[in-house]
Amino acid sequence: MRIWLRSLEGSLAVRLGLLYLLAMAFAVGALLYQAYDTAGSLNDRDLNLRATDLARYVVLGPDHTPQLELPPKLATAYETGSSDLYAVRSQDGRVIAASPRSFGVVVSDWPAPSDEASYFRLKAFGPDVQDYHGASVSVPSVAGPLSVFVGRIAEGSLLAHSLLREFMVDAAWLIPLFMVITLATGKYAISAGLKPVRQISEMAAAIGPGNTAVRLPEHDLPGELVPLVGAVNRALDRLAQGFAVQREFTANAAHELRTPLTIITAALDTMPGDGGLTKLKSDVARMNRIVEQLLRVARLDAVGLDVSGKVDLNAVAEGVVAAMAPLALAQDRMIAFLPADPPVHVRGNAGAIEDAIRNLVENAVAHTSSHSEVTVDVAPDGSVTVADEGPGIAPEHRQHVFQRFWRGKGAPNGGAGLGLAIVKEVADAHHATIHVDDSLAGRGARFTMRFSPWLDAHHTAELAEPVGT
């Protein structure tokens, strides 16, 4: 959920939702305001009508003074205690009639209103201490223009309340429903809009050191993404170029170093000589080995490995044992291969795994005692174990053996201390585990590398990764 909220899709949906709520609140507010406004104007109209009504019942008395003669029905309605009040003032400012009387006292000093109604508010008035809302207007009558004041208790926004209640019942329950529908369509629309982004991500995920030629398509994309994808592609160009330069460099370095070494090696081979020459030959052989291992390390560092292949561990290990057997026999050592039954396939780079096993075997042959046997054991769980019958590795040195250029005290001359570092790098590139302990026999060292078994559903889902150092 948290991840979804942080995604573009999530944040867009949340923002849209908030915006929707805000718009909703604004609409309801406007509706309320309008309802009150309408109710108010209806009220005002009512007050005006009553003022005109009252003026109609003003008659001239016998002494030519204006008098209010309300029909009995109306008079009862205006009696004290009702929610309405009124006062009628003649032109000369005398109050003709008022209900209740106190209202007449209040209005007696008010200014004379005009033809256009003006409105007033009366707070805490009367025996019931109520708020009143009213209008004062000048109305013509038989006794000339009169000032009429009518009022009504202010709680009388009943109309507005009833309007609102009706709105709530008829329409308000639709709001959450609309909201849910809007959010759902919003989410669908956003996720459909982001589909190209997901597709591009999948393509980008498949790019590894093994296939640097892949570029993300820049057509059929949302306009906002084109610059980003273009930039990523240009970055990939630069990376690919970097890889190419490094590859070329190691290839050239390999060629330039090996050619003179070949000449020296071959020249020494054909030269007649004695013990001094033999020593020189072994020095050159050591040089060859070191150059070879340095080149291998450089290649691992520079190129990165495509570890997405399907590797038959039995076949690779058997190949290494077959290739190394003559060398081991020449030194009076033996190698045995114990294949996994049934054969096991792992995810990785066959060449690199072969390199790693060969280095382990070289190491084991160099350390195992004369006439003893080195065993290469492949297990069905995807592990390769190389065990020797040499002095073994002291527990305090086990964490150092994989460091570059580290050499144990008893190490035979001829190595540069790179072999096991190569093994470690290959293992790391494969996310394989590597483990050192004692051989089962209790003497000699035992190295175990465990790779991820090949699962057929696996190979498209996961990605090649460059070698980290």
Place this chain on the structure above:
Amino acid sequence: MRLLVIEDESRIAEVLRPALEQAGFAVDFVHLCADGRAALASHTYDAAILDLGLPDGDGLDLLAELRSRGDGVPILVLTARDAVDDRVCGLDTGADDYLVKPFAIAELVARTKALLRRPGAALGIVLIAGNIRFDTVGRDVLVGPNYVQLHRRECAILEHLMRRLGRVVPKAVLEDKLYGIDEELESNAIPVHIHHLRRKLLDAGAEVEIHTVRGVGYLLTEKKTS
């Protein structure tokens, strides 16, 4: 035995020449792809040694061209490039064997001889290992001056081991070559033959050893003279 070496590095050519001549080959050296192409077209060679990085082209292109023409001359590829890539590439293109620089001269000579020992490389040839001589046509095995009587399958095993002298012959390969698809194969058939072969060679005083590489196969080496 006539050999063509296509190698641009003159110093390497200089040290190769005496070694190969000492091994009994008549050797022609050329420095360029074009010269190599011309030489192969005008003469018949028993084998060729081809360097991959040549000034006027890639040795692999020349190799592919030869193979597409149906020229089956055995070719040993020399390369100073990264081993893993070239191994795949070179062997796919039709190289019979490859050596990564730097190499020991003795290894180069041994591999070249092995090329010539391949079936089809020449008709009647005699395989030699230590003091054993194996006539592949007459199926005669001589240890020193004496003939050794071998069972048909022991003979076949010895031939395969001698053709790949110094290198491991997988047990599975021997089983494949020696037994037809329909034939019942006892799981210890090959080890039993090897056992008998070892005994017979030892009794005859052969200066070779058959080593067992447990889990893989067998390997014939010449006994150390020291």
